[in-house]
Amino acid sequence: MARTNDPGDPLGVGASGAGSREGRPSWAPPVLRGDRMAAGLRTLELEVRGRLDGLLQGNHLGLVPGPGSEPGEARPYQPGDDVRRMDWAVTARTTTPHIRETIADRELETWIVADVSASLDFGTAACEKRDLVVCAAAAVTHLTLGGGNRVGALVSNGAETVRVPARGGRAHARNLVRTIAEMPRAEEGTRGNLAELVDQLRRPPRRRGLAVVVSDFLGDIAWQRPLRGLSGRHDLIGVEVLDPRDVDLPEVGDIVLADPETGRQREVHASAQLRKEFAAAAQQHRGEVARALRQAGAGHLVLRTDSDWIADTVRFVVARKRGWSGAAS
Numbered sequence: 001m002a003r004t005n006d007p008g009d010p011l012g013v014g015a016s017g018a019g020s021r022e023g024r025p026s027w028a029p030p031v032l033r034g035d036r037m038a039a040g041l042r043t044l045e046l047e048v049r050g051r052l053d054g055l056l057q058g059n060h061l062g063l064v065p066g067p068g069s070e071p072g073e074a075r076p077y078q079p080g081d082d083v084r085r086m087d088w089a090v091t092a093r094t095t096t097p098h099i100r101e102t103i104a105d106r107e108l109e110t111w112i113v114a115d116v117s118a119s120l121d122f123g124t125a126a127c128e129k130r131d132l133v134v135c136a137a138a139a140v141t142h143l144t145l146g147g148g149n150r151v152g153a154l155v156s157n158g159a160e161t162v163r164v165p166a167r168g169g170r171a172h173a174r175n176l177v178r179t180i181a182e183m184p185r186a187e188e189g190t191r192g193n194l195a196e197l198v199d200q201l202r203r204p205p206r207r208r209g210l211a212v213v214v215s216d217f218l219g220d221i222a223w224q225r226p227l228r229g230l231s232g233r234h235d236l237i238g239v240e241v242l243d244p245r246d247v248d249l250p251e252v253g254d255i256v257l258a259d260p261e262t263g264r265q266r267e268v269h270a271s272a273q274l275r276k277e278f279a280a281a282a283q284q285h286r287g288e289v290a291r292a293l294r295q296a297g298a299g300h301l302v303l304r305t306d307s308d309w310i311a312d313t314v315r316f317v318v319a320r321k322r323g324w325s326g327a328a329s
Helices: 034-052 088-094 129-144 170-181 194-202 224-231 272-295 309-328
Strands: 070-076 098-103 109-115 150-156 161-167 210-215 235-242 254-258 265-269 299-304
Touching (some): 034 309, 088 098, 109 161, 129 150, 129 210, 129 235, 129 309, 150 170, 161 194, 194 224, 235 272, 272 299
Parallel strands (some): 210 235
Antiparallel strands (some): 150 161, 254 265
């Protein structure tokens, strides 16, 4: 789980720029830094709107899949009704069993927790992991915005945390994505704290809504407990961003492994045994992350720097819609 000095790295060691689209896959995110930031964000918005538009039409009645939580009219009880919705006051008054209908809240409030700590400033394929955080935020804002819905964000690089209030409108969505993209890079040795960041979203308690946590989830899984607390009130999605070098070492002989969040470095020889042990440890950690997200009740979307992130998002959303439909039926 570290940077490498892979000679075959097309972006360079801990690349700070992804270059232009020349020589890169057509699905690669646009350049989102330097003097190309504004053009890259416009291109990203067009790509997201073009490939994701209409994907969630008719996905649910209101805030989250289900009948809603706002109290509505009372009506006589019918066989098959949920007895937990019994209105005992009306039942006592009329001497006839009644249940209280609920009204679906059609205004969704979405919060994005964006981790852009030092471990995200790295990429050896089509882009940096940091770019995928921005792309994920753009996709979430596009898929959830509209119809009076609001979206906000908590963005942290480990040294600084920025809160973007939840508001509606396309201009606000553009500003939110730009805020994440322009978040300053943390100095090497600055540790991120995802658990604390998630906890900030839990307090003060917010109206029931959707929470999306975007990170590479490297390091200790100390974020599981606050994530469970968050899922008790919100529909929850964890977006895990990965680079091939997070899970596999290259066969290049001597390499320097570095932890960008502590600054520690170690020179090793990438022998077959070491690469096998590294891959096994990485696979074990990925399994622990998936299990922790599942136990927290979160959906799990994996985006990789060497894969079409929009296609992966579409597959995730379509599968999620099928799950919603199955639950509703």
